[in-house]
Amino acid sequence: MADETTNLDALLVEDNPGDATLVEHHLASPSVAHFVDDVTLTHVESLAAAEEALSDGAFDVLLLDLGLQQSTGLATLDRARGITEAIPIIVLTGMDDRESAMEAIERGAQDYLPKDELDGDRLVRSLRYAVVRSRQQRQLQRQNEQMDFFNSILRHDILNGMNVIQSRGELLANELDGEQGEWAETIVDWSDNVTDLTRKVRSTLTTLTDESSGELVPIELSPVIEAEADRARQIDRDSSISVDCPDGQRAMADELLGDVIGNLLTNAIEHTDGPVEVSVSVTVWDQRVRITIADDGPGVDEADRERIFQRGEQGSNSGGSGFGLYFVDSMVESYGGDVWVEASDAGGARFVVELFEPDATGSESH
Numbered sequence: 001m002a003d004e005t006t007n008l009d010a011l012l013v014e015d016n017p018g019d020a021t022l023v024e025h026h027l028a029s030p031s032v033a034h035f036v037d038d039v040t041l042t043h044v045e046s047l048a049a050a051e052e053a054l055s056d057g058a059f060d061v062l063l064l065d066l067g068l069q070q071s072t073g074l075a076t077l078d079r080a081r082g083i084t085e086a087i088p089i090i091v092l093t094g095m096d097d098r099e100s101a102m103e104a105i106e107r108g109a110q111d112y113l114p115k116d117e118l119d120g121d122r123l124v125r126s127l128r129y130a131v132v133r134s135r136q137q138r139q140l141q142r143q144n145e146q147m148d149f150f151n152s153i154l155r156h157d158i159l160n161g162m163n164v165i166q167s168r169g170e171l172l173a174n175e176l177d178g179e180q181g182e183w184a185e186t187i188v189d190w191s192d193n194v195t196d197l198t199r200k201v202r203s204t205l206t207t208l209t210d211e212s213s214g215e216l217v218p219i220e221l222s223p224v225i226e227a228e229a230d231r232a233r234q235i236d237r238d239s240s241i242s243v244d245c246p247d248g249q250r251a252m253a254d255e256l257l258g259d260v261i262g263n264l265l266t267n268a269i270e271h272t273d274g275p276v277e278v279s280v281s282v283t284v285w286d287q288r289v290r291i292t293i294a295d296d297g298p299g300v301d302e303a304d305r306e307r308i309f310q311r312g313e314q315g316s317n318s319g320g321s322g323f324g325l326y327f328v329d330s331m332v333e334s335y336g337g338d339v340w341v342e343a344s345d346a347g348g349a350r351f352v353v354e355l356f357e358p359d360a361t362g363s364e365s366h
Contacts (some may be wrong), residue, residue: 339353
């Protein structure tokens, strides 16, 4: 196959010799050199001949006339898609029909070009962009397939295995005393940590691969925050967590918002030696909802405040994997919001999550 950007191998399916000559003429235009170094064009007159050509060689793009003798209209595109799904298809037509153009794109065409509007610049630009878009789409599809596979492994293999380890560790911890009992407790604690991390990774993978995950809905904040505060209180009963959230206040997010809040609360407690006071407050300004989680712990060094949200990064006082805050940042970004950390009034850290109210988008979801 030709180089990604400098050379293109195109297959033209056109049964009108005059139109085929016109396409060849446009591709020989000097303006083509502004986009690619060279275009090699192979011309056939039927889909049967196109199928044979595709079996004999590799092409970057297929130029398809919708008015072939064997079939006409969008049925021709459907037949071509049945022949090959590996390369992008650009539809050529003698009709300037906007509805047909949109339907062709929906059926898998990369572009729709009326023949009477063709010139060298527009044709080669469409060719090059179609190839780049198609390769990007295939790469994204491959990445999604890989992430879905890893998600399956996390769900079926690692989580199931960790559940067995955890249950056996709990049995041992109840039966053993002294140093051996402490070892069993360590097994249980690490099982909890690995299980929690695995679930976070699964949530992120689901967000990246599930098409429906991009659909945001209004989430009532008070029940979500209170539930996560109750869970966080179980981590350290000497620490305190207060919540101030207006009843009925909602923000655009999804069902994983609780994991976002829970990660920030857990972060505040686990990264402080000794008891910590945490306050959660919700305020609204200019149709934006701010969820603020502040503590009186050691805080976050100013030099670390952007870096800690990056993949695999940790705060200076952290001994964890660094995934929790990356998860928070990824999820909030998927909501169209923002998250940052600053110094709290008590000298600790103040994490701020900014989301949108439902009315801010003009609808209940986007």
